[in-house]
Amino acid sequence: MRMHPALRQVDWDREGAAAVELLRDLIRFDTTNPPGDEAACAAFCADRLRDAGLEPEILTSAPGRDNVVARMTGGVEPPLLLTAHLDVVPAEADRWTHPPFAAEIADGHVWGRGAIDMKNMAAMSLAVVGMLARCGAPLRRDVLFAGVADEEDGCAHGSAWLVERHPDKVRAGYALGEVGGFTINVGGRAVYPVQIAEKGVCWIRARASGSTGHGSVPRADNAVVRLSEFLARVGRTRLPVHLSPAVERFVRELAATQPRPARDVLPLVLSPRLSGMVTGRLIRDASVGRTLAALVRNTAAPTILRAGSRVNVIPGSAEAELDGRIAVGSSEAELMAELRALAGPHVELEVVGSRSPHEAPAETPLYATIAEVVGEHHPGAVAIPSVIPGFTDAHYWSQLGTICYGFSPVRLEPGGVAFADLFHADDERIPVAGFTAGLRMLADAVFRFCVAD
Numbered sequence: 001m002r003m004h005p006a007l008r009q010v011d012w013d014r015e016g017a018a019a020v021e022l023l024r025d026l027i028r029f030d031t032t033n034p035p036g037d038e039a040a041c042a043a044f045c046a047d048r049l050r051d052a053g054l055e056p057e058i059l060t061s062a063p064g065r066d067n068v069v070a071r072m073t074g075g076v077e078p079p080l081l082l083t084a085h086l087d088v089v090p091a092e093a094d095r096w097t098h099p100p101f102a103a104e105i106a107d108g109h110v111w112g113r114g115a116i117d118m119k120n121m122a123a124m125s126l127a128v129v130g131m132l133a134r135c136g137a138p139l140r141r142d143v144l145f146a147g148v149a150d151e152e153d154g155c156a157h158g159s160a161w162l163v164e165r166h167p168d169k170v171r172a173g174y175a176l177g178e179v180g181g182f183t184i185n186v187g188g189r190a191v192y193p194v195q196i197a198e199k200g201v202c203w204i205r206a207r208a209s210g211s212t213g214h215g216s217v218p219r220a221d222n223a224v225v226r227l228s229e230f231l232a233r234v235g236r237t238r239l240p241v242h243l244s245p246a247v248e249r250f251v252r253e254l255a256a257t258q259p260r261p262a263r264d265v266l267p268l269v270l271s272p273r274l275s276g277m278v279t280g281r282l283i284r285d286a287s288v289g290r291t292l293a294a295l296v297r298n299t300a301a302p303t304i305l306r307a308g309s310r311v312n313v314i315p316g317s318a319e320a321e322l323d324g325r326i327a328v329g330s331s332e333a334e335l336m337a338e339l340r341a342l343a344g345p346h347v348e349l350e351v352v353g354s355r356s357p358h359e360a361p362a363e364t365p366l367y368a369t370i371a372e373v374v375g376e377h378h379p380g381a382v383a384i385p386s387v388i389p390g391f392t393d394a395h396y397w398s399q400l401g402t403i404c405y406g407f408s409p410v411r412l413e414p415g416g417v418a419f420a421d422l423f424h425a426d427d428e429r430i431p432v433a434g435f436t437a438g439l440r441m442l443a444d445a446v447f448r449f450c451v452a453d
């Protein structure tokens with residue numbers, strides 16, 4: 001394998017083993033969010049950065065909610081930010097084979113909450129920064145590290161706060177974070193999605209009104225009935241297709257990796273007329289079909305209902321909350337117009353919170369470096385620029401003009417665990433060999449992009 005010259009002498013067995021221990025240490029900090037409580041984990045990262053000779057800073061957004069940032073200075077090219085959130089989603093320990101915060105190694109995997117989302121990236125980034133510092137080669141750009149709080153609960157104490165309060169400490173030309181860089185083994189091909197775009201969010205309150213009365217005499221203008229009719233229409237309706245360069249490129253490049261007939265069928269996901277039929281019926285894997293259907297349009301999933309307090313009283317109003325998501329290439333205004341058309345005169349819609357979709361170009365030297373590294377480290381594999389239906393810290397980093405890619409590499413083998421089965425799931429774990437292969441990929445990409453010739 002062709003590696004950056006400064007990495008050819010590295011003892012990868014030793015570096016890999018040290019990074020695995022670093023990952024296990026990070027998992028053992030219970031940073032379940034809420035409440036997050038990332039301070040001890042952030043302090044641990046700061047110690048490791050200090051060991052590497054850097055001068056990390058702890059930035060506290062609220063009691064216990066610490067962020068850790070550090071910078072290695074280099075030349076004048078746009079800086080690279082390596083970033084990971086330190087919080088994790090909750091884990092129900094009795095549903096796990098191995099305890100979620102013990103970081104046990106069993107069956108070739110490190111088990112624990114955060115193993116793949118995303119303390120693996122925190123550990124790899126700290127390891128790569130350490131390698132950069134030890135090799136002592138001049139850098140052509142600054143390399144930044146940010147270990148942040150609160151991604152899993154909306155970013156308010158982490159990236160959103162840093163971008164607002166300490167923009168100069170995290171502003172970069174490029175960032176590497178989640179969600180991407182894992183192997184998807186599909187149609188006999190190893191594909192590495194590299195996230196370049198993510199959908200926006202639009203949380204909505206729907207309120208129906210009607211006449212009150214006694215439950216013994218039903219009436220057509222019952223608010224509960226009106227609200228239910230609206231929600232049923234939302235559930236039955238596929239909103240129109242909205243395309244963007246990122247989504248089109250993702251679908252076309254994914255299709256190109258596949259054998260026939262998938263190669264011919266997948267691009268039809270982009271057809272306004274045929275998209276629904278393709279994602280609903282022709283794509284055999286239902287979860288892939290659902291995800292692609294969500295990527296090409298605005299969506300709204302009803303999640304909360306409130307109405308009435310007594311069984312014999314017809315209430316004058318009924319409320320629901322909907323988790324709306326804005327397609328890349330669409331807007332809050334378009335989503336709301338699409339939903340208002342379904343609401344009718346008796347249901348009012350109100351936006352209670354929203355954030356716009358974001359999209360980064362894939363035509364950059366960093367993307368080219370990643371694609372090159374993927375192909376060289378994993379012969380036959382290919383990187384494709386991908387879009388996710390959820391949101392990440394990239395939403396906030398990109399507000400500073402940063403081009404953000406989801407690239408936290410981990411090599412997953414066909415027949416082994418699949419990323420989609422691990423992300424936020426019970427028994428979250430990472431293959432040790434896949435993690436150390438990911439470390440080599442990330443190190444090579446960062447060295448190629450940042451070390452001066």
Ligand SMILES: [Zn+2]
Pocket residue numbers: 085117118151178
């Ligand atoms: Zn995550």
